[in-house]
Amino acid sequence: MTTRINIGPVHPSTHGVLRLVADIDGDTVVNLEPHIGFLHRGVEKLVETRMYMQSPPYMEKLDYVAPMSYDEAYVATVEQAMGVEVKERAMWVRTALLELQRIASHLLWLGTMANDVGQFFTLFMWCFKDRDLVLRLLEEASGARMFYVNMRIGGLIRDLPPGFEDRAREALDYIEKRVKEYEDFLEKNPLFMERMKGVGVMDRDMAISLGVTGPVLRGSGVSYDVRKDIPYYVYDKLNFEAQVRSEGDCFARYKVRMLELRESIKLVRNALSKMPAGDALGMQVRLILPSAKNREVRVSRELPRGECMMYMVADPQRPYRLSIRSPTFINLAALGEISKGCKTADIFAILGSLDVVMGDADR
Amino acid sequence: MKIERSGLVQGARDLKTRGYSYLVKITAVDYEKYLEVIYTVRNLSERKDETLEVEIDPADAWVPTVMGEFRAADWYERELFEMFGIQVKGRNVERLLLEKWNGKAAPLRKNFTWNAPYETSDNQ
Numbered sequence: 467m468t469t470r471i472n473i474g475p476v477h478p479s480t481h482g483v484l485r486l487v488a489d490i491d492g493d494t495v496v497n498l499e500p501h502i503g504f505l506h507r508g509v510e511k512l513v514e515t516r517m518y519m520q521s522p523p524y525m526e527k528l529d530y531v532a533p534m535s536y537d538e539a540y541v542a543t544v545e546q547a548m549g550v551e552v553k554e555r556a557m558w559v560r561t562a563l564l565e566l567q568r569i570a571s572h573l574l575w576l577g578t579m580a581n582d583v584g585q586f587f588t589l590f591m592w593c594f595k596d597r598d599l600v601l602r603l604l605e606e607a608s609g610a611r612m613f614y615v616n617m618r619i620g621g622l623i624r625d626l627p628p629g630f631e632d633r634a635r636e637a638l639d640y641i642e643k644r645v646k647e648y649e650d651f652l653e654k655n656p657l658f659m660e661r662m663k664g665v666g667v668m669d670r671d672m673a674i675s676l677g678v679t680g681p682v683l684r685g686s687g688v689s690y691d692v693r694k695d696i697p698y699y700v701y702d703k704l705n706f707e708a709q710v711r712s713e714g715d716c717f718a719r720y721k722v723r724m725l726e727l728r729e730s731i732k733l734v735r736n737a738l739s740k741m742p743a744g745d746a747l748g749m750q751v752r753l754i755l756p757s758a759k760n761r762e763v764r765v766s767r768e769l770p771r772g773e774c775m776m777y778m779v780a781d782p783q784r785p786y787r788l789s790i791r792s793p794t795f796i797n798l799a800a801l802g803e804i805s806k807g808c809k810t811a812d813i814f815a816i817l818g819s820l821d822v823v824m825g826d827a828d829r
Numbered sequence: 830m831k832i833e834r835s836g837l838v839q840g841a842r843d844l845k846t847r848g849y850s851y852l853v854k855i856t857a858v859d860y861e862k863y864l865e866v867i868y869t870v871r872n873l874s875e876r877k878d879e880t881l882e883v884e885i886d887p888a889d890a891w892v893p894t895v896m897g898e899f900r901a902a903d904w905y906e907r908e909l910f911e912m913f914g915i916q917v918k919g920r921n922v923e924r925l926l927l928e929k930w931n932g933k934a935a936p937l938r939k940n941f942t943w944n945a946p947y948e949t950s951d952n953q
Contacts, residue, residue: 677901
């Protein structure tokens with residue numbers, strides 16, 4: 467006999483407002499369905515009524531853990547629609563900032579995920595402290611701590627301030643050391659390993675058929691990383707590897723993100739040292755003429771949570787339609803399938819390893 | 830690649846046998862005279878994307894399900910119905926995806942009335 471239990475929508479482990487309805491038999495999950503929509507703001511409809519450069523603030527609020535990544539994906543779509551080339555230095559600065567954003571996002575994920583599996587608040591506090599170092603760098607570069615809106619057509623709102631490179635290196639050296647400590651803290655802990663290893667296994671075929679993306683897909687042995695496979699900006703000039711693990715369990719997804727943290731640190735250092743001098747400023751918003759050259763544009767970006775594909779049908783003044791393929795939406799859709807047959811408490815380990823942000827799923 | 834509605838499932842199946850086994854996204858655009866439903870699929874080993882574009886009449890808006898070919902289509906097809914009012918035939922949907930949404934209006938259609946009164950529904 468199965469019992470139906472309700473979890474959420476306001477629950478510390480659901481990472482925002484997510485409601486889970488689980489049918490359980492004893493302690494085993496028979497069926498699980500995520501109910502989304504508590505954070506639905508109709509962004510895709512809203513942007514149809516706004517001029518092109520009025521929309522980045524909406525985009526940033528989709529994924530409030532990695533706002534700059536969404537901002538950049540949207541601005542890149544508009545750039546392609548208008549046929550504007552990004553300035554050389556701006557490409558390097560954007561790459562560095564995007565990778566810093568990825569570090570901030572992964573650090574927040576690490577803290578909350580450790581909370582979900584019972585490593586209460588020690589790691590969470592450490593990660594928040596370290597994330598703040600990155601946020602401070604992003605604040606220097608953009609002027610805001612969390613919602614930046616610093617992308618402009620063709621470049622950025624401002625160039626990096628003097629001395630940014632030194633401060634960034636100092637922060638990255640510290641974070642790199644800390645990442646090692648976190649790994650030791652978690653992986654030498656048998657309780658953590660017990661909760662993660664062999665839990666929520668999703669093999670390669672299942673991952674492909676469920677359409678999951680980003681670190682979740684790479685945790686199941688599929689090597690697909692937009693930065694590597696369809697390089698944009700200067701990713702093809704930088705030396706890094708797409709991180710892949712073949713086990714497909716929660717631990718593999720955890721490990722992929724930990725390795726990505728290191729790769730991102732490497733990428734930022736690399737980008738900062740190779741960055742050419744020059745002008746990185748984009749067009750001022752009031753100077754942008756409404757002129758969409760390409761009617762249909764598709765842009766793929768590797769966000770911290772996975773691949774985001776923006777599909778825009780462009781009108782001269784505003785988007786006729788903007789369709790956002792958000793990574794959390796499709797990763798969350800897979801939660802029910804992955805959780806089948808696991809224990810009730812493992813739902814949260816799996817949910818934590820998917821790294822969901824509800825604003826991104828609901829749009 | 831443009832395709833007729835009647836050939837959609839076969840088209841999806843053909844793509845899948847050619848290695849396009851990863852569904853990226855199903856979305857739609859309302860061009861007022863017709864609705865265009867766009868299926869983006871990917872060949873992961875060759876890193877190539879392919880699209881299937883189906884034009885349908887807004888008054889007779891339905892598409893056949895591709896759940897048999899791509900399991901990932903599940904939530905996207907439900908989104909199609911909720912946002913565009915496009916019925917997906919050949920599958921059961923027990924409840925709407927977005928909690929408290931009544932599913933009566935189609936917000937991403939161009940003729941959507943912004944300020945119409947709205948009642949929430951309690952769909953389990």
